[in-house]
Amino acid sequence: MTDRYGWPVYSVQPCLIRVRETYMKVRRTTPYFYVLPGLLLVFMIVYVPVFSNLIYSFFRLSSYSKEMSFVGLKNYVALFTDPVLLIIIKNNILYVVISLVVQVGFGTFLAILLESGLSGKANGVYRNVLFTPALMSLTAVGLLWQFIYTPKIGLLNSLLRFLGLESLQHVWLGESGLAMLSIIGMSQWQFTGYITILMVVAIQKIPEEYFEASRMAGANAFQRAIYITLPSVKEQLLVCSIITMIGAFKVFTEVYVTTGGGPGNSTHVLGTYLYQQAFLYDDLGMAAAVGMILLIVTLTISLIQLKMARTGEV
């Protein structure tokens, strides 16, 4: 039997099979070699520390101690019976809720406004203005806001005085009831624009035909936002919510730079509490226990995200 060029087919066939066999053989093992260095790195940098952190959380040790002593669940018991934990949970939850409302809620609203054509030619300027704070270093932003919040000469109180609103002046970072809200406010200023830009990208991906069709059908801008834009970007909304929530639980620098947890313990969050245990109290075991709690919280949020992302197809 020959093919149309006259080559005998039978002689090619076994050859091809042999080629495929050797090819398959190589393919089965080679990829693992390629993955191995990366896998090793991830294992060493991520999984080994997580595992050793778990082990440390059952010990009492400091960064300079000769030996560590096993204390069982004592660190966890101490953590859950510490009255500061309640303040921390309250603060972290407040951080999450306000961040979700302002960053994701208001951020999305801004994104819809930006993409609605209302901003016209200045669209690019608005986007840059909104995004710039997210590019600044957390420490710099913390110091900047510390100045804004300074009681006597700070920008905020000066502005309030200028507007004749003296009664609204406060010691923003020095009053127990206000300090946390002041820090959260600073965080919103920095990251709302970031979420806005993420949402702008998602909105731009929506096919223009949807909007055209809705315009023909007589939908107004508000209806278009509710019935077309939002349902089309719900995956992105979910991702943004998760980023914001995890970010709000992991928050550290903002608090550390501005109040360090004070006045009293009123602005402590999980991050600063962990830091305090490790580097002020020399209690790395306790810090490891706080770290495990932080891991469990953020892992749970991520798992929920993974599960919802799979079902949340547009």
Next chain:
Amino acid sequence: MKKYLTLMLIVLVAVSLTWAAGDAEKSDDGTVTLKLFHRFPEPEYSAFIDGVIADYEEMNPNVKIETISAANAPYKERIKVVLGSPESPDVFFGWVGDFTNRFIREDLVLDLTPYYDREWEESMMKSLVDPFYYQGNLYGMPFRVSGKAFYYNKEIFDTYNLDVPETYDELIDVCNFLESNGITPISYGNQELWPSSHYIGTLNQKVLDNDVRMKDYNPATGDFTDPGYVKALEMYQELMGYVNEFPNGLTHEMARQSFANKETAMMYLETIEVGYLESDMIKPFEYGMFAFPDVTDGKGDQDYITGAPEGFWVSSKTEHPDIAVDFLRFLTGKDAGWKEVREIRWFNGAKGQLDGGFDDPPIEDAYNMMLNAEGMAFWMDNELHAKLVDKYLSGVSDLTNNDTTPRKLMSEIQAIAVQLQSEF
């Protein structure tokens, strides 16, 4: 072939990683390299230390000294980590009290007792070296001696014919008088929490019997049940009536700035802050210092000063203990001290630093105040156990805002003290 290439790549990555983590410093020509870790990154102070090092290196050509520095708060955190690591510095900065004692307990600090011969001892001021002993052995040497004093604006005091208060009650009278004349008596910024520990540390020392205080400051025996602690906090609360507005919203530096701007009449500052204060002043004015006034019914020694010599220690892990100790001796010795007090206006623990013409009245005042003091109450935030420090600092911050009471705060501190006793 591809397989070997991949394998080689893996080996290369692994080897380079190990190499990168390995020890890089070794010399073939017999030069000894020592590492010095200190907390003075500010240009003028680090330049002074670099100058001392240059002098030492010139005298000892086979020794090279590398310095690393970090600012106050980060230094306190980093030193704990590096001392525990194999990359420990040979000579390092530290505070007396539990800050360094905990490292001594872990055998991380070299015992200087065998090196401290008669000649060395005679060149030092005993009262300033004594704080560096722990359980009978000497571990460190003073580099900078600092104490707390009320700085006052002489112009304001002269205008109103005010005398420097000698007792706590007189201080309150002065404050009342100033306030009735529309002047904020005292500058105070407690945003970073530590400034309050200087007030509380002083008040505790003045009010309480020294033995009781020392027993309580030791985590193994402390219970903080003496009513004097509540009284000290009440006096703090009383003083808060005479400080500027919003002390919890101001940093120590901002408060010092307002004293330098003549907005207030007094401020409780460290003697080493003379330079900072003068550079804060837009228009220089005459100022003086007085020690915290006596608490007449207090049980503590009223001639104590709150403060501490800060110094340098040698790591027990150093490979060249003899050279490291020799360098320590030079860094904290008379020649360096002579330069130190003239160049950066700090003094160390060596005798004869002011010899040979010295004209700097505030520093002379500070020097004499420290030397004439009966003893020193060390910084409370270095002397107490970290958990007690935290409770004290966060609690006093609440007290400043009137969010807690002295009694409530002391009962919380007592609970922590009991818990600590069981751990020691």
